[in-house]
Amino acid sequence: MGESLLTQPFVRRNGELHCGDIPAAELAERFGTPLYVYDIRRIAERVGAFHTAFAGVDHLLAYSVKANGNLSILRRLHAMGCGADITSLGELYRARQAGIPGRMIVFAGVGKTVPEIEAALEYGIYAFNVESRGELERIDEVATRLGRRAPFAIRVNPDVFAATPHEYTRTGTASTKFGVPWDETGDLYLWAKDRPWLVAAGIDMHIGSQIVDATPYVRALECVLDLVTELSAAGVDLKFLNIGGGYGIRYDHDPGMDVDELAAELVPRVKSAGLRLILEPGRSIVGDAGVLLTRVEYVKRSGRKHFVVVDGGMSELIRPSHYGGFHAVAHTMPSQGATTRVDIVGPICETGDFLARDRELPLPEQGDLLAVCTVGAYGFAMASNYNGRLRPAETMVDGNEATLIRQRETLPDLVRGEE
Ligand SMILES: Cc1ncc(COP(=O)(O)O)c(C=O)c1O
Numbered sequence: 001m002g003e004s005l006l007t008q009p010f011v012r013r014n015g016e017l018h019c020g021d022i023p024a025a026e027l028a029e030r031f032g033t034p035l036y037v038y039d040i041r042r043i044a045e046r047v048g049a050f051h052t053a054f055a056g057v058d059h060l061l062a063y064s065v066k067a068n069g070n071l072s073i074l075r076r077l078h079a080m081g082c083g084a085d086i087t088s089l090g091e092l093y094r095a096r097q098a099g100i101p102g103r104m105i106v107f108a109g110v111g112k113t114v115p116e117i118e119a120a121l122e123y124g125i126y127a128f129n130v131e132s133r134g135e136l137e138r139i140d141e142v143a144t145r146l147g148r149r150a151p152f153a154i155r156v157n158p159d160v161f162a163a164t165p166h167e168y169t170r171t172g173t174a175s176t177k178f179g180v181p182w183d184e185t186g187d188l189y190l191w192a193k194d195r196p197w198l199v200a201a202g203i204d205m206h207i208g209s210q211i212v213d214a215t216p217y218v219r220a221l222e223c224v225l226d227l228v229t230e231l232s233a234a235g236v237d238l239k240f241l242n243i244g245g246g247y248g249i250r251y252d253h254d255p256g257m258d259v260d261e262l263a264a265e266l267v268p269r270v271k272s273a274g275l276r277l278i279l280e281p282g283r284s285i286v287g288d289a290g291v292l293l294t295r296v297e298y299v300k301r302s303g304r305k306h307f308v309v310v311d312g313g314m315s316e317l318i319r320p321s322h323y324g325g326f327h328a329v330a331h332t333m334p335s336q337g338a339t340t341r342v343d344i345v346g347p348i349c350e351t352g353d354f355l356a357r358d359r360e361l362p363l364p365e366q367g368d369l370l371a372v373c374t375v376g377a378y379g380f381a382m383a384s385n386y387n388g389r390l391r392p393a394e395t396m397v398d399g400n401e402a403t404l405i406r407q408r409e410t411l412p413d414l415v416r417g418e419e
Pocket of ligand 1: 064067085108109206208209210244245246247280281282283284377
């Protein structure tokens with residue numbers, strides 16, 4: 001299990017798994033394990049696919065920094081024409097460090113603080129994605145005090161159900177904390193009309209993550225476009241529509257979102273409304289460009305099960321235990337043994353610490369190197385120091401060149417700032 005899910009650019013040559021043109025084993029030897037490896041050429045391919053698909057409308061790819069905020073990746077994405085979707089002061093800092101200008105940044109998130117709003121206004125971001133009346137009032141206060149105009153888009157909760165693999169990744173229904181209820185949005189824009197420092201620039205939505213079908217986007221878009229027309233009649237002329245992110249990729253055997261198909265539905269509608277289109281893809285840009293290399297520490301048997309204990313666990317990759325996320329796991333070297341059913345588990349003291357369960361694999365041996373696939377998004381970004389773990393190194397591969405883009409943490413990193 002896992003073999004058939006290996007995606008470009010992770011391919012086998014003479015049976016050996018390669019990242020770009022470099023054997024995975026060589027990377028593990030050079031940088032240690034557990035190790036995140038990202039293929040920048042795959043990332044560039046994905047960005048290119050979005051730019052091409054949406055070429056028919058004025059658009060901004062505001063890459064969702066939360067998916068993978070490594071500075072080297074952000075810099076490269078910016079060079080490919082991407083802006084940023086940020087959710088915190090920390091992500092604003094990352095985007096700035098990567099050289100992404102304010103005019104290419106949108107700021108999402110339900111809990112923006114005064115210092116975050118101040119920093120975003122000072123940097124001149126493109127727009128706040130506003131999640132509540134209280135937030136818009138706060139932005140107004142800060143903008144008035146600083147004498148800076150605050151462009152904003154209200155994040156409408158379209159109350160559209162989109163099938164996602166886990167309820168935690170659904171955001172577009174009224175039962176989630178996200179967005180402004182549908183029937184309150186118009187009033188909020190009208191309220192803002194009289195506030196001299198607020199600029200109603202656009203309208204925003206984000207209906208969930210890992211969505212593989214264009215239909216819920218189209219349904220939500222049509223509702224939002226009706227609202228745009230109503231607002232225009234009331235004298236609020238919006239310039240852009242932010243459709244959010246959430247485009248699914250292939251983790252398992254399910255196909256990911258077909259970006260061309262999605263664009264074929266969205267582009268004509270947005271274009272005929274005379275709006276600029278903002279997209280906030282995260283996972284669909286970096287997700288399948290990453291693998292986690294992890295080494296087998298022990299193989300043990302308990303009852304009828306084999307447990308393969310590896311040196312990376314939920315502290316490196318929490319998606320399996322947090323959302324039930326599926327990641328294919330593959331041997332990096334040719335492995336001829338008979339397959340057996342195994343759980344790949346980490347070293348952490350939690351029953352929920354697993355990377356994969358009930359997988360058919362040739363039984364790994366101590367010292368084997370395994371690749372956990374499709375971890376470029378929400379992998380390192382969600383890594384933690386739980387159980388006193390040092391967060392792993394990250395590397396970027398470009399053909400036959402590999403660069404360390406984040407050092408492995410050290411023991412002093414673990415206690416920095418503590419008394
Ligand atoms: C508002 C918003 N935009 C964009 C994204 C990116 O989603 P994805 O990485 O699934 O494209 C998220 C993810 O949580 C989000 O909450």
